[in-house]
Amino acid sequence: MASRAKATIFDIAREAGVSKSTVSLVLQGSGLIRPETAVKVRKAIEDVGYVYNRGAANLRKAHSNVIGMVINDLTNPFFAELAVGMERVFQSAGIVPFIANTAENPVRQEEVLKSLMEQGVAGLIVSPARGTTPGAFRRQEMAGVPVVFAMRRLPDSRIPVIAPDNHRGAYLAAAHLIGKGHRRLAFFGGTSDLVVYQERLGGFREACETLGIATRDVLVIEGETSRKGGIACLETALAMVEPPTSALCFNDAVAFGVMLALRKRRLEPGQDFAVVGFDDVVEAEHYMPALTSVAVDTAGLGERAAHVMLKMIQSRTTRAEDHIGAVNLVVRESCGPDRRTRNRPAGTGGAA
Helix, strand or coil: CCCCCCCCHHHHHHHHCCCHHHHHHHHCCCCCCCHHHHHHHHHHHHHHCCCCCHHHHHHHHHCCCCEEEEECCCCCHHHHHHHHHHHHHHHHCCCCCEEEECCCCHHHHHHHHHHHHHCCCCEEEECCCCCCCHHHHHHHHHHCCCEEEECCCCCCCCCCEEEECHHHHHHHHHHHHHHCCCCCEEEECECCCCHHHHHHHHHHHHHHHHCCCCHHHEEEECECCCHHHHHHHHHHHHCCCCCCCEEEECCHHHHHHHHHHHHHCCCCECCCEEEEEEECCHHHHHCCCCCEEEECCHHHHHHHHHHHHHHHHHHCCCCCCCEEECCEEECCCCCCCCHHHCCCCCCCHHHC
């Protein structure tokens, strides 16, 4: 006989001489099972010492105990940290999530979603790939499968979103740079087809306008949301006749690329060019120099997304309120000293 700690539905089925699906129906209180079979199964449950997990059972009744976490870029440490927060909650609920990386490819995303639906997925948490169309989740909505968007939203979509306050975060970052004496500022990375880009750029522009920075001194350079993108943005900016002296980056990955590109030019991040990231991934604190970044409580957002998903599944609904998480600016060394109280280093030209 199996021990109490290790007893499973398979143990019950073997003990009772029935199928696993029959055991599941008895556990769910289904009226489809003949009374004598149900009695036999309940006796087997007692004999093997099976402990019924009500929370996990509620998930199984919805569709299955599979929850899909579909991430647009797992190579970005931010999304890895976000996924860890989600997984922590799901593990405590007795289920193991399926994690897929779409690599910002909407075609790959469609394939992953189709596969998960075929597996009878109970719910989906998705950070939509760039280029995702508004109708990409119509199949899930029609099937009544709950979907939660993490970090990114689609225009005119009713799917609930868990995201940080992107506008405020960018405002705080730009205000910090302006407060340190910078008068030519840049926004690096991201593309205009992303709602999150519009939110962050909007906060950046509002701070510049409110705090007296002329429009001609505000530079916006779109690019990949990666280290490669940051390198390209910095090279483009420094090739200008009047380059900026600081930049708010779309995310920390872009910021790391900017700092690498500065070092390649023998310029020092913070001293010769101020850099601010967005997300505050774990690496930011340990980078050289340590990166000033907008902290969004990455793991907390992941946990919130998972809790919302579990509640939607157990309530049998596809509707939930959006959650916009608080942000704060974590100031470290990558912005350097106040430009108004120091002399510019010799030999740095317009990049100082």
